[in-house]
Amino acid sequence: MSCGTTFSGLGTSGTDVSFADFRFFIHDLALVTDQGEVIPVSLDASAEGQNSNVALLDFRDKADVNDNGDLVDVCTAGTDDNPGFKDAVQGTVTLDPAVTIQSVQFTLGVPFDLNHANPTSAEEPLRSPGQAAGMTWNWQNGYKFLAADVLPVGASRWNLHIGSTGCEVTPSELEQGAEPETCANENRLQVTLPVGGLDPEELAIQIDYAALVSGSNLGLDEGGAPGCMSFPGDPECDAVFERLALPWGGEPNTGGNPNAMVFSIVER
Numbered sequence: 001m002s003c004g005t006t007f008s009g010l011g012t013s014g015t016d017v018s019f020a021d022f023r024f025f026i027h028d029l030a031l032v033t034d035q036g037e038v039i040p041v042s043l044d045a046s047a048e049g050q051n052s053n054v055a056l057l058d059f060r061d062k063a064d065v066n067d068n069g070d071l072v073d074v075c076t077a078g079t080d081d082n083p084g085f086k087d088a089v090q091g092t093v094t095l096d097p098a099v100t101i102q103s104v105q106f107t108l109g110v111p112f113d114l115n116h117a118n119p120t121s122a123e124e125p126l127r128s129p130g131q132a133a134g135m136t137w138n139w140q141n142g143y144k145f146l147a148a149d150v151l152p153v154g155a156s157r158w159n160l161h162i163g164s165t166g167c168e169v170t171p172s173e174l175e176q177g178a179e180p181e182t183c184a185n186e187n188r189l190q191v192t193l194p195v196g197g198l199d200p201e202e203l204a205i206q207i208d209y210a211a212l213v214s215g216s217n218l219g220l221d222e223g224g225a226p227g228c229m230s231f232p233g234d235p236e237c238d239a240v241f242e243r244l245a246l247p248w249g250g251e252p253n254t255g256g257n258p259n260a261m262v263f264s265i266v267e268r
Contacts, residue, residue, distance in 0.1 A: 001019050001022055001059050001060075001061070001209075002061060003018075003019060003060055003061050003062040003074075003075035003076065003077060003079075004018060004062065004075070004076065004077025004078070005018060005019075006018050006153070007019075007209075007210075010150075010209075010210055010213055010218055011213050011214065011215075011216045011217055011218040011219070012214075012215065012216065012217045013217045013218065013219050013220070015152045015153070015155070015217070015218040015219045016152070016153040017150035017151060017152045017153065017158070017218060018150065018151050018153075019059075019060070019075055019148075019149070019150055019151075020075055020149040020150060020151050020157065021060065021074075021075065021134070021147045021148065021149040022058075022059040022060060022075075022147070022148050022149075022209070023056060023057060023058045023059065023060070023135060023144075023146075023147050024056075024057055024108055024145060024146040024147070024148075024162075025054055025055065025056050025057075025108070025109060025110045025125075025135075025143065025145055025146075026054070026055055026057065026089070026106045026107065026108055026109075027053055027054040027055070027106070027107050027109070027110065027111050028040070028105070028106060028107045028111075028190075029041040029043065029055075029089060029091060029104075029105075029106045030104075030105050030106070031093060031095070031101050031103075031104055031105075031200060032101070032102055032103045032104070032105055032192070033099045033100060033101060033102060034099075034100045034101075034102040035099075037099070038105070039093055039095065040093070041089075041091040041092070041093045042091055042092050042093065043055060043089065043090070043091045044090040044091055044092065047089075047090035048084075048086065049084065049086040049124075049125050049131060050086075050089060050090065050125060051123050051124065051125065051126075053111060053114060054110055054111065054114060054125070054126065055086075055089045055125070056086065056125035056126075056131060056132065056135070057086055057087060057089070058082070058084050058085055058086045058087075059085070059087060060074050060075040060082050060084075060085065061075075061081065061082055061085050062074070062075055062076060062077065062078075062079045062080065062081065062082055063075070063076075063079055063080065063081075063082035063083070063084070064076075064079045064080055065080075065083060070129070070133070071083075071084060071133070084131060093200075095200075101195055101200050102194060102195065103192050103193055103194045103195060104192075104193050104195060104200070104203070104205065104265065105190060105191060105192040105193070106190075106191055106205075107188055107189065107190045107191070108145055108146060108162070108188065108189040108190075108191060109145035109162075109163075109164075109186075109187070109188035109189065110126065110142060110143045110145060112180070112182075112186075113180075114126060115142030115143055115164065116142050116167070116169070116174065116180035118174075118175075119132060119136045119143075126143070134147070135147060137161065137163045138171070141163055141164055141165060141167050141183070142163060142164055142167070143163060144161045144162065144163045145162045145163050145164075145187065145188065145189075146160070146161065146162040146163075147159075147160070147161055148160040148209060148212070149161075149227070150218065152218045152219050154219065155218070155219040155220070156221070156226055157226055157227075158216075158218045158221070158226060158227040159225070159226055159227035159228070159229060160212070160213070160227050160228050160229075160240060161227075161228070161229040161230060162187055162189070162230055162240075162244070162246075163187060163230055164183040164185060164186050164187050164188075164230075165183060165184065165185045165187065165230050165231055165232065166183050166184025166185045166232070167180070167181070167183040167184075168181055168183075168184075169181050185230070185232070185247070187230055187246055189244055189245075189246055191263050193205065193263060193264065193265045194265065195265055196265060198265065198267060202267055202268055203265050203266065203267060203268060204265075204266050204267070204268045205263060205264075205265060205266075206263065206264050206265070206266045207262060207263055208261070208262055208263075208264070211243065211261045211262050212240065212243055212244070212261075212262045213239075213240065213243075214239075214243065214261075215239030215240075215242065215243065216228075216236060216239050216240060221236060222235040222236065223235050223236075224236065228240045228241075243261050243262055244262060
């Protein structure tokens with residue numbers, strides 16, 4: 001994406017939008033052989049925007065930095081290059097030349113134990129204030145796993161936030177040392193993408209925002225918070241969750257494999 005650029009004809013009403021935010025966390029990156037063996041990719045903890053457990057991809061290409069080192073005017077046309085921009089993950093994996101890689105897999109989200117910890121003392125890129133500024137989502141619910149917010153032409157901001165909901169342990173209980181409990185709706189998405197014969201060193205993963213919102217009217221909000229923020233009962237979430245093949249409304253989602261619509265493998 002390119003900040004300040006208008007993207008035309010999105011969603012069910014063909015809305016024109018510009019992006020205000022587009023970031024997401026991934027973990028458990030791995031390669032899968034044709035024999036079903038899962039070979040983990042070791043993330044480079046020294047690379048910017050990631051540690052050994054999780055990476056924060058940040059597609060906002062423009063931002064200014066204030067005297068405190070904080071990003072300001074993020075994704076505003078005419079600003080400088082965003083120093084936090086990150087569209088690739090750095091990692092290593094050792095492969096036997098005799099094995100055939102059939103697919104790539106990863107999980108969109110933050111691991112449970114890291115998702116329910118104090119973000120002010122977290123290791124980057126999970127610290128807020130820090131690289132995760134704007135990605136925390138009420139301590140009891142952890143982080144926004146995905147934030148894809150747009151500014152529709154002629155309409156109000158339309159936010160898309162995916163994260164865990166129905167987390168019963170309160171922030172004050174966590175502060176007092178209580179252990180987090182499984183949330184009613186974890187909303188972590190495991191994505192498996194067939195490589196189609198491509199060399200793993202020659203491929204990239206593409207995310208298609210237009211496909212993600214293809215069943216959504218970006219110029220209208222029928223209730224709840226603007227857009228979809230993952231909360232049960234929000235009418236804007238049904239179509240989004242279907243395209244991610246995530247359960248919604250207490251029922252398994254029959255939307256199919258998420259790579260069929262939103263994610264795909266492309267040649268670099």
